[in-house]
Amino acid sequence: MGTNRRNFLKLLGTAGFTMAVGKSFGALAKKKSPVEFYGILYDSTLCIGCQACEYACAEEYGLQEPQDEPQIGVVRKTDETRRLVINSYDTSKGEQYIRVACNHCNQPACASACLTKAMLKTEEGPVIWREDKCMGCRYCMISCPFDIPKFEYHSANPKIQKCRMCYERIQDGKIPACVETCSEGALIFGKRSELLEIAKQRIYAEPEKYNHEIYGETEAGGTSVLYLASVPFHELGFNTKIQKTSYPELTKGFLYSVPAIFVLWPALLLGLRQATKDNHIKEIENE
Amino acid sequence: MSNTDITLARDNYGSSIWSFLIKEFKPKNKFFTPFNIISIPIMLLGLGIIVIRFWKGIGSVTNLTQEVPWGLWIGFDVVTGVAFAGGAYVITFMVYILNMRNFRSIVRVTVLNGFLAYIFYAGALLLDLGRPWNVINPIIGNGFGTSSVLFLVAWHFLLYILAMLIEFSPVVAEWLGARRARFILSGMTVGAVIFGITLSTLHQSGLGALYLMAKDKIHPLWYSEFIPILFFVSSIFAGLSMVIFEGSISNKVFFRQIDKKNHTQHNTIIHSLSKICAGAMFAYLFLQVLVFVHGKHWDLLNSPMGFWYLTEMIGFVLVPMVLFFLSYRNTNILMIKVAAIITMLGIIINRLNISVIGFKWDAASHYVPSWMEIVVTLAVIFTEIWIFRWIINRMPVLRASPSWVKDKIPDQQ
Numbered sequence A: 001m002g003t004n005r006r007n008f009l010k011l012l013g014t015a016g017f018t019m020a021v022g023k024s025f026g027a028l029a030k031k032k033s034p035v036e037f038y039g040i041l042y043d044s045t046l047c048i049g050c051q052a053c054e055y056a057c058a059e060e061y062g063l064q065e066p067q068d069e070p071q072i073g074v075v076r077k078t079d080e081t082r083r084l085v086i087n088s089y090d091t092s093k094g095e096q097y098i099r100v101a102c103n104h105c106n107q108p109a110c111a112s113a114c115l116t117k118a119m120l121k122t123e124e125g126p127v128i129w130r131e132d133k134c135m136g137c138r139y140c141m142i143s144c145p146f147d148i149p150k151f152e153y154h155s156a157n158p159k160i161q162k163c164r165m166c167y168e169r170i171q172d173g174k175i176p177a178c179v180e181t182c183s184e185g186a187l188i189f190g191k192r193s194e195l196l197e198i199a200k201q202r203i204y205a206e207p208e209k210y211n212h213e214i215y216g217e218t219e220a221g222g223t224s225v226l227y228l229a230s231v232p233f234h235e236l237g238f239n240t241k242i243q244k245t246s247y248p249e250l251t252k253g254f255l256y257s258v259p260a261i262f263v264l265w266p267a268l269l270l271g272l273r274q275a276t277k278d279n280h281i282k283e284i285e286n287e
Numbered sequence B: 001m002s003n004t005d006i007t008l009a010r011d012n013y014g015s016s017i018w019s020f021l022i023k024e025f026k027p028k029n030k031f032f033t034p035f036n037i038i039s040i041p042i043m044l045l046g047l048g049i050i051v052i053r054f055w056k057g058i059g060s061v062t063n064l065t066q067e068v069p070w071g072l073w074i075g076f077d078v079v080t081g082v083a084f085a086g087g088a089y090v091i092t093f094m095v096y097i098l099n100m101r102n103f104r105s106i107v108r109v110t111v112l113n114g115f116l117a118y119i120f121y122a123g124a125l126l127l128d129l130g131r132p133w134n135v136i137n138p139i140i141g142n143g144f145g146t147s148s149v150l151f152l153v154a155w156h157f158l159l160y161i162l163a164m165l166i167e168f169s170p171v172v173a174e175w176l177g178a179r180r181a182r183f184i185l186s187g188m189t190v191g192a193v194i195f196g197i198t199l200s201t202l203h204q205s206g207l208g209a210l211y212l213m214a215k216d217k218i219h220p221l222w223y224s225e226f227i228p229i230l231f232f233v234s235s236i237f238a239g240l241s242m243v244i245f246e247g248s249i250s251n252k253v254f255f256r257q258i259d260k261k262n263h264t265q266h267n268t269i270i271h272s273l274s275k276i277c278a279g280a281m282f283a284y285l286f287l288q289v290l291v292f293v294h295g296k297h298w299d300l301l302n303s304p305m306g307f308w309y310l311t312e313m314i315g316f317v318l319v320p321m322v323l324f325f326l327s328y329r330n331t332n333i334l335m336i337k338v339a340a341i342i343t344m345l346g347i348i349i350n351r352l353n354i355s356v357i358g359f360k361w362d363a364a365s366h367y368v369p370s371w372m373e374i375v376v377t378l379a380v381i382f383t384e385i386w387i388f389r390w391i392i393n394r395m396p397v398l399r400a401s402p403s404w405v406k407d408k409i410p411d412q413q
């Protein structure tokens, strides 16, 4: 029965592709079916900071090999030459590593900001950038609360560089390069809901070892990349004050008012124009 | 070329339209004026920098960083420039919608100003786009990012430029002596005005809405969910201050163009505009206070950014508002002009506080525009003034329409 319903909604969605009205039905249908995004779970307690993932990522995308190593006191940032970095922090539990890359938000600010849909949240979960659409306005960079998209400022044909969760590999049935290469099991790839379960089980099983929160469970409305660590996340350089609702939500109010104004304003203006038609006579007398 | 074209042009000048145009393209005034001597080298330098920018990438001429991806070209040229161009929708609103006819003599010049501002400042956007060849994508549908505020703003820029072109087109027709065209085009004015005001409301506020998602990046004294409304309200007095400022300069520089009646009327117009400015600024200040109280940021006031915020609100909003008000009561034209200049500085400060100064205010390294960004900005402004002057000297913008035009401002058909 459940599948029947889903099929029906899917049909509606497909039909909607041809009609503007139907399109919003399609969106509704998508929301109703449980979202099964893929994600990555990173367990900082297992990470040994070997940078194997960094090397794998660089090789996969033809970027330069890492030029430096994680070091306490140095915040390495992703940039146009690296999509993934491992950082090291001196925490209340000694030296700990943390991975920094795109979090593949469930409702990404970057994708909702993009005026060409070059930045896209795929149905599988990865947020990908598409070269043939992007106009290089960098509004995605303004909007991303994690400062992830990076821009090639020194190129005449600049690209946006950011992690794409190896979208093409996933489609080929493989797992992301960084996950595949990690020999410590600090990275796992899977359905987001399952990863959440695993993360919770780990916290229950070893409550002493873990800090009792999963970064990414609710941050920015939930992200497809989830993090476990032994210490509170602000000690690892993460922004813990980030809002728990999605960022695109912030522009909803404005965007929703647009059609209303488009209908109301012209009518109002015409009305005013009629109402004030004789005004000028009075005004001239006043002068 | 059709026969009618020839006759149309002959109406005016007794020569064919082509020789007329060639004649018009020749410079009409002295060439070595101080303005030309300053502006030409800067425009040439700017052009050179633009070549480098397209050849070596944006990073080779700007100081933009991965954390601050929008700098002077967006924060000043686009965000501030468009606020100043707001005069066009306010004045057309007063003249065509509220039928306040004593502002009619400045409609044309204000629309021209707005039109050029949009062409050039929105055009400056192209310089800032990393992949400008894809700029048509959101228009041709290679991705309609309908959830994007920038998508809305981009479309509105385009449509509004068209609307202003229609509003201004009767002037061009008068210049070319195209009577029929003028008749048809002026019939479209009111429609274009209504459409234009609607678009302006939305994209003036939309420019503010662009920054809504940068919640954690903008200093809390300037970030609030009300940015769009604040941007809209401030665009009213920003635009009018620009009208006052530009009008005072035009009145001196182009005095030969302006007929006597309008000359004397100009002070009356400035006088009534000051009242509107004072009112709009009062509403704006009131909103700002509400937003501030709502945000509960008392503690932030006692910090360098807090002082800067107070400077903006008191020195550049409250003070010019009081000046506008007082000079309206005492009919002090000079003080109105001073108030307009302070207001304009205040708008520049406000827009830059949101887009540049308060953006990532807590980051380790700050963005400061490079000299090349500044030169390009100046070059854009100077080019705009050149075109503005070229048009004013040729078309009946400030001067009266040719005698065959019966209604100076197309209206009431």
Ligand code: SF4
Residues within 6 Å of the ligand: A101, A102, A103, A104, A105, A108, A109, A110, A111, A127, A143, A144, A145, A146, A147, A148, A149, A162
């Ligand atoms: S982390 Fe930033 S770049 Fe990645 S999906 Fe979220 S908003 Fe987009």
Ligand code: SF4
Residues within 6 Å of the ligand: A113, A114, A115, A116, A117, A118, A119, A129, A133, A134, A135, A136, A137, A138, A139, A140, A141, A160
């Ligand atoms: S830079 Fe490209 S991907 Fe980012 S918002 Fe602009 S068009 Fe979209």
